[in-house]
Amino acid sequence: MIKQPVHIDESDVVIRLRSLEKSFGNLHVLRGIDLDVHKGENVVVLGRSGTGKSVLIKIISGLLKADAGEVWVLGEDMNAINPKSLRALRLKIGFSFQNSALYDSMTIKENLEFPLVRNKKHLTRKEINLAVEKVLDDVGLLQTLRQMPAELSGGQRKRVGIARTLILQPEIMLYDEPTAGLDPITSTDINNLINEVQQQYGTSSIIITHDLTCAKTTGDRIAMMVEGRFIQQGSFETIFESNDPTVTSFYQYNFINGDETNQK
């Protein structure tokens, strides 16, 4: 499926990072990150393992604190936010984890209603049921309502994980390696789902990946992270037409590892 063009208003910034730094002991992971994510935009953060991509989205979602620099999310200063505002902000941020993080002992329906029962206490049973059915239908899995997570394929579990995040109607989606461990056809389904979510829910997203096909399919813009810094930001074509040796070696590494869609 071809990605539909989205209108991006560059004056409407939902995530703003300036000179962001993070270390763990002597390990200097983030070394001066600058990034703006605009409303409705899919920004892909591309980089090799261990470069600090997950640390970055943990800081954006308030799971980790930055050591230095500015972090603004939906107008909130993450360095100064109080616990009550942070709890409210977190409800507006959907986090799609690598392992889908479903509860194995609950049915798909119970997994999906869990965030609603916990966070939207005013909803009636009927409203909860309708919301669960709608979101499951949106990810194409209404038929799995009464099944257990173990009965689903990896790709289906990933979809349910995304649905469970969408049920709270987040303004921001953070996807941590959405296609990791999936075969190419299932990966394509997930890439398409990310684009559908962007269109239907109007979310602004950061998609962390080292899958070039995922980057090309879902990203309105790519930010390429090398050793804790963005060395390039721009369209997929702009970045991969660059002669920067680090970009070239990243590209060759992926190609050598068998992703034939990376051929120029």
Ligand SMILES: Nc1ncnc2c1ncn2[C@@H]1O[C@H](COP(=O)(O)OP(=O)(O)OP(=O)(O)O)[C@@H](O)[C@H]1O
């Ligand atoms: N809580 C933590 N305490 C100590 N070190 C950490 C912590 N979180 C991350 N790190 C370290 O920071 C570095 C960056 O980790 P991160 O998970 O962000 O990498 P990544 O780019 O997401 O890699 P991958 O693609 O493998 O997930 C790693 O060396 C990791 O060991």
